[in-house]
Amino acid sequence: DAGITQSPRHKVTETGTPVTLRCHQTENHRYMYWYRQDPGHGLRLIHYSYGVKDTDKGEVSDGYSVSRSKTEDFLLTLESATSSQTSVYFCAISEEGGINTIYFGEGSWLTVV
């Protein structure tokens, strides 16, 4: 299995509070991604990174920000959580970007009440 660790794995938070999810990889892959998965929508890209300090928006980036200060860490922040952000969040990594296989972390289940 790819060396990807997500934390926390489960979190319940209140509306309006900030939340940060962490993704840590040991594979030294250049590309890192944050997806969310919801019933009826499948996996949707939130943000991705193609190097340290290099990030870009995905399909559903509103309400989320990311940072990548080290190759191995990619942080996803919900500045002010809303109930619509209740979801399961998957981090993924790829050596060569979207043309190549990506590997997923185990997921972080977030509930905003």
Next chain:
Amino acid sequence: RKEVEQDPGPFNVPEGATVAFNCTYSNSASQSFFWYRQDCRKEPKLLMSVYSSGNEDGRFTAQLNRASQYISLLIRDSKLSDSATYLCVVADYGGSQGNLIFGKGTKLSVKP
């Protein structure tokens, strides 16, 4: 918007059955294709890549039809452990990182 469409199922089949899933994609310029498997409350995992010539891995066969823009996955001699959701994934070479488009998945349930 680029789309990948899959029959959501569920496909309920007995052990030993052969089952086929199809997936259609909208962007004719798509370059790479994959099938991922996702178990309940688990992360998606690569099942196999799909090559133009078709490819086989044990009981699993993947086919690509570029002219009709569809991808198929055939599972022979189904096992209980094949029960999962199968995601069709298409990669485009737009932008700096390419873009993976995920289908919503087809659920397979294999019964004894």
